[in-house]
Amino acid sequence: MTDDDRPRLSNASLYVSGVTVTFDGFRALNELSLYLEPGELRAVIGPNGAGKSTMMDIITGKTRPDKGEVLLHGRHDLTKLDEAAIASLGVGRKFQRPTVFEHQSVFVNLELALKTDRRPSRTFFAKLGPSQKDRIDSILAEISLTARARDLAGDLSHGQKQWLEIGMVLAQDPDVLLIDEPAAGMTDAETMHTAEMLKNIAGGSRTVVVVEHDMEFVRALDCKVTALHEGSVLAEGDLDTVSANEAVIEVYLGR
Numbered sequence: 001m002t003d004d005d006r007p008r009l010s011n012a013s014l015y016v017s018g019v020t021v022t023f024d025g026f027r028a029l030n031e032l033s034l035y036l037e038p039g040e041l042r043a044v045i046g047p048n049g050a051g052k053s054t055m056m057d058i059i060t061g062k063t064r065p066d067k068g069e070v071l072l073h074g075r076h077d078l079t080k081l082d083e084a085a086i087a088s089l090g091v092g093r094k095f096q097r098p099t100v101f102e103h104q105s106v107f108v109n110l111e112l113a114l115k116t117d118r119r120p121s122r123t124f125f126a127k128l129g130p131s132q133k134d135r136i137d138s139i140l141a142e143i144s145l146t147a148r149a150r151d152l153a154g155d156l157s158h159g160q161k162q163w164l165e166i167g168m169v170l171a172q173d174p175d176v177l178l179i180d181e182p183a184a185g186m187t188d189a190e191t192m193h194t195a196e197m198l199k200n201i202a203g204g205s206r207t208v209v210v211v212e213h214d215m216e217f218v219r220a221l222d223c224k225v226t227a228l229h230e231g232s233v234l235a236e237g238d239l240d241t242v243s244a245n246e247a248v249i250e251v252y253l254g255r
Contacts, residue, residue, distance in 0.1 A: 012074055013038040013207040014059070014176055019068030019079075021054055021231070028054040029065065030231035036176075036209065041202035043218045044211045045242075046228035047252045052211045055228070056178045060093050061086040072176065092174030096181045098161040102154030106145050106164055109153050110136045113168035135171070142201060143167040144193065159190030163197065170201070177201070177208045183217040195220035215239070215253075227252065 016034040020027065029051045036042055044052055057063035059070055061083040070078040078086050101109050114132060128136075140146040143163040148156065153164055162182050169177055179198070183191045195217055202208040202223075212218050218225060218239055225242045227234045229252070235245040242248055 011038070012036065012071065013040065013205070014209075015069075015071040015074065016055070016059070017069050017071070019055075019058055019065045019070065021051075021058065021063060021065050028231055029058070029068075032068070032228075032232055034226065034233070036207050038175075038205050038207060039203045041199060041208045041221060041223040042210070043221050043223055043225045043239075044209060044228060045213070045215075045218060045225060045252065046234070049230075050228040050252075051231035052228055053180070054231070056093060056180065056209075056211065059086075059176075059178060060091055087172065090173065090175035091178070092169040092172050092176070093178040094165050094169050094180060094182070096184055098158075098165040100153040100156075100161055100164050100168070102152065104153060105150050106140070106153055106156070107136060107149045109164055110139055110167055110171050113171035115172045139167045139170050142170065143197065157187075157190070159186040159194070162186065162190075162194065166197070166201070175205055175207065177206065179208065179210045181212055181214075182210065183212060183214045191217050192220055199223075215243075 012035055014036040016032055019029050019032045021029040032051065032055060046052055054063060058065055059078060061078060061081055065079055072078055072089055072091065076089055101112065111128060114135065140149055143166055145160060145163060145167065148160065153161065156164060166179065166182065182194050186194065191214065198208055198210060198221060210221065224236065225239050226236050227242050227248045235242045235248050243253060
């Protein structure tokens with residue numbers, strides 16, 4: 001990176017530069033570079049083994065790259081930090097399979113996920129204050145679960161559990177959300193609703209990156225698309241542009 005790049009990158013929500021990762025001789029990421037604006041919604045597509053999950057592992061500190069850097073807000077190189085430190089800086093991740101507390105209510109799930117002081121001395125005596133209740137109510141509205149707030153999480157549909165887990169990530173007040181295949185296993189109606197939800201969640205200072213295989217869902221997101229192949233960016237642009245790219249058709253979409 002040159003000094004001329006620094007002013008531009010200081011305004012970036014997330015900047016991935018020249019990241020390479022090799023596992024037992026297999027290059028999972030190969031000089032991967034991405035630039036995401038604050039408030040941007042970005043879809044990432046690609047065949048299995050393209051490097052999508054490894055990319056998220058690098059951003060969240062689960063995996064260290066062989067080389068390259070990942071800058072959050074142009075200041076913090078996430079490749080130098082552990083998972084807890086990265087989460088505290090405002091990077092949240094939702095995995096493909098929802099992991100909610102099924103024997104607790106939807107409201108309590110969100111309460112447990114709130115970004116608060118987790119020291120035992122504080123947690124044991126903690127009471128939920130008005131501002132925290134308001135925050136939970138706001139998240140419930142964002143994820144369309146206000147009417148299910150007192151229901152057990154285990155009684156939700158698969159799609160609603162996905163929404164709850166998105167809400168649990170939101171409760172941590174992240175600036176960057178990484179969401180892995182949220183539409184998997186959803187009904188058509190839930191899929192379209194999830195697309196609208198994510199479009200509303202992104203914006204302001206909140207950047208959302210969605211890894212997804214369902215092209216109808218990606219189209220509903222109506223955002224910039226990055227196609228990965230063999231650990232590198234193959235194409236970028238709106239979905240129509242990426243879908244018309246000959247290389248993307250050959251390695252991923254087919255004819």
